[in-house]
Amino acid sequence: MAENKIFAGPRVRRIRNGLSLTQTAMAEALGISPSYLNLIERNQRPLTVQLLLKLASVYKVDLEELQGETGGGLAQLREVFADPLLAAELPGDQELIEVAEAAPNAAGGVVKLYRAYREQAARLKDLADLLAGQGHMEALSGARLPMDEVRETLEARPNHFARIEEVAEAFHAALSPGDDLIGALKAWLKKEHGLVVRNLPVHAMPNLRRRFDRHSMRLFISERLSPHDQLREIAMEVASIACHEAIVQELETLRLATAEARRIGRFELARYAAHALMMPYGAFHAAALRARYDIDVLRARFQVSFEQAANRLTMLQRPGAAAVPFFLMEIDNAGHRLRRSGASGFPQARFGGGCPKLNIHAAFSVPGQILVDRVETTEGLAFLTMSRTLDGPQAGFEERVRRTALLIGCEASFADDVVYGAVRSPAIAIGAACRLCERQGCLARAEPPVTRPLGLDEMATGLSVFDFQ
The missing domain is CATH 1.10.260.40 (lambda repressor-like DNA-binding domains)
Structure with a gap:
């Protein structure tokens, strides 16, 4: 050997x-x-x-x-x-x-430095959440990725862009698509710009949702996408052209610092314009009032997905024609926050959104079912929340299905205006997040609060994993 x-x-x-x-x-x-x-x-x-x-x-x-x-x-x-x-x-x-x-020894120093960096990042996040929870502006200046800048900007402001709404509604009226919006959008692109829409199989475009080929003037859409998502991708392309000036004007109001952040912001506004084009403000607002904000009724009426209809509900804040001020949050099954928005900005200071007892986490155990809860914060504020899972693009045989969960909510004072408000279950006690919550004996607590010292007693152990004084 x-x-x-x-x-x-x-x-x-x-x-x-x-x-x-x-x-x-x-x-x-x-x-x-x-x-x-x-x-x-x-x-x-x-x-x-x-x-x-x-x-x-x-x-x-x-x-x-x-x-x-x-x-x-x-x-x-x-x-x-x-x-x-x-x-x-x-x-x-x-x-x-x-x-x-x-x-x-140098390797050990690198490890120590990395762990100190992780600990410092966690402490800064806790401090930022604490300041936000107290209603203060976050004055911590640190290096932020462009995507973080865009997210924070959009989360802090109302999810309503008046210029885009007006242009999109006028364009939809002029287009007069009837019951075939996707066909009308394809025809407009071909007639006005010589652009042809084609679906491509997975093997031809494995990693993209859509791609615009300037040389052949073709817009390729992945067949992985559901019909509703294919419609949104086409609507985004149309909106980028038809609502270009409105998008540029609204982008300026965001005051984003870098060119990369502005590019991401332009993409987010084009997505907003696509929703406005698919569900025109006046018609959608009237339908939402008649249906008492029943998302499944609205998705069927406008031939869109649950996620698209729910997202559109957070945009209905036109002066003189405002709806219930909904807010929205999406996470994956690991708890990563993917997006947050709201009619008045996401209510981070009042609602939080980081509590493990929220029904958005339970939604993964019952895919496709809407879970409705009334919740109450430590400050006594009450909210009505609805959560449901969303399926991502079609996965192949050897791929794992992508599934996220969406929470849409409003203040409990609007419950009588919403069809989901008929649920009269007792309010669930929640907190902004475990590191900021001082509820005693919480079975769901995952971390100790940063505001209280731990109560270490060898003679008595509380219900929570982390007891505090």
Whole structure:
């Protein structure tokens, strides 16, 4: 059987440095030349059995130390470089192994620095949430990604853009699509701009929802998308052309700092314009009042998805024709927040949205079913919430289905105007988020509050995992 070669140069160097020996002195004691020892320390020559035995006898070295893995140091470095910020930096583990072996103290320092960074980021987030929960503006200035800037800007303002609404409603009236909006939009694109819409199979466009080919003047739509999402993609293309000036004007009001943020903001406004085009304000507002905001009735009436109809409800704030001020939040099954919006901005300070007892989390256990709850915050504010799962693009046989959950809510004072308000179950006690909530004995608590010291008592244990004073 072939003998495994042992390359342990950095470990030999550490032994030599620990004994304050020169390469010449160690080489003489081992009966080899200094140049050969130099090659060993640079991992250009393996350790022979004779050299292993010599190291063990002369310097009392444990052979396991020379033959073993890098152990915890390598595992901790893997944890650091698994972070999304660093995941693409290394093609494999080889460089991590070299660092862990050659410079274990430096590797330990990198791990400590990374963990301090994570802890500091968590503390800053807690502080920002606390300030927001107290109604203060977030004065923390830090490096933000352009997507974060756009999200925070849109979440803090009403989800209503008057210029886009007016232009989209006028365009829809002039188009007069009848019951075939998608056909009318395709015909307009072809007639006015020579642009042809085509559906492409998954193998031809595996990673895109849509793509505009300027050379052939064709708009390709993925067949992964549902008919409702295909309609929205086409409507976005039309809105980008027909509502261009209105989108530019509304984009200026957002005052986004960077070109990348403005590009993302322009995309979000085009999506908004698509909804306004698919569900014109006047007709949708009238239908919403008649149906008492029954989302399933509205989705059938306008031939859109549940998500599109629910999203449109948060936009109905035209002066003189305003509707119930709904707010909306979408998460994935890992709890990551994907978006938040509202008729008056997302009510972060009053509603929070981070409580694990909200029905948006329970929705994943009953896909497709609407869950309705009345909830009450620690400040005594009451809300009516409706949650339901949403299915993403069609997955292939070997792919995992993408499913998110949507929560749409309003203040409980509007419950009599909403069909879902007929549910009269007792109010569920919620908090803004575990780190900001001071409810005692909460079975759902996942973290201790930052505002109270932990109550560590060996003689008594409370119902919550994290007891506090």
